Amino acid sequence: MKKIAVVVGGGQTLGAFLCEGLAQAGYHVVVADLNGENAQKIAQRIQANTKSQAIGWQVDAGDEKSVERLVQEVDEQFGRTDLLVYSAGTAKAAPITDFKLEDFNLSVKVNLTGYFLCAKHFSRLMIREKIKGRIIQINSKSGKVGSKHNSGYSAAKFGGVGLTQSLALDLADNGITVHSLMLGNLLKSPMFQSLIPQYAQKLGIAESEVEQTYIDKVPLKRGCDYQDVLDVLLFYASEKASYCTGQSINITGGQVMF
Secondary structure (H helix, E strand, O other): OEEEEEEOOOOOOHHHHHHHHHHHOEEEEEEEEHHHHHHHHHHHHHHOOOOOOEEEEEOOOOOOHHHHHHHHHHHHHHOOOEEEEEEOOOOOOOOOOHOOOHHHHHHHHHHHHHHHHHHHHHHHHHHHHOOOOOEEEEEEHOOOOOOOHHHHHHHHHHHHHHHHHHHHHHHHOOEEEEEEEEEEOOOOOOHHHHHHHHHHHHOOOOOHHHHHHHHHOOOOOOOOOOOHHHHHHHHHHHHHHOOOOOOEEEEEEOOOOO
């Protein structure tokens, strides 16, 4: 029986890459995203290019009723969930003196509350089916070290680390493991690219210099690639990592080492 992976935030960029990588690794994949049309497109692409089944589903991860509907759909389609990947995220940058409350609240809703709700409801399905499942949050180095002008994002990501540890303790008796992957700068991602003007202003440099400035901060002298994330994800989703739980794993090229 193939395992079932649910990727929340799977309709674009890194999330879509992880969906396709999981399908290639043998999982049937549920692509869940706020943009339901994107989720459907990624699911169709997986169906066309792999031997795995895939479905696309619209979900607002910060809305409990929406998450419950997603779990019901997965239950009806597959009857189980083996792996939950929480990849939904958003970021707005501004100095704290100008940071809007609505932007702070949105960051907490998407980056933290959604993770809580998805873990809550999908763990119930794992427990019901007696599955020693995996829950993996896509986090950031900003969940370990503060980020200038990114108070909302960093606060929510720090919260994700604490939530991961608490979930790991709650679910250990059921054999369910929980981890956060602490990503370095995804320099080519749309999110990072969209923030380049703000980073340039923050650092007092030209926009064309931003990427190299961030590369220079990394001991291994490159940004974080989507494949780096998938490689680590596949390990912690596997039986080879069955004795690991509650960890915040750095994928930062040495930029963060604790």
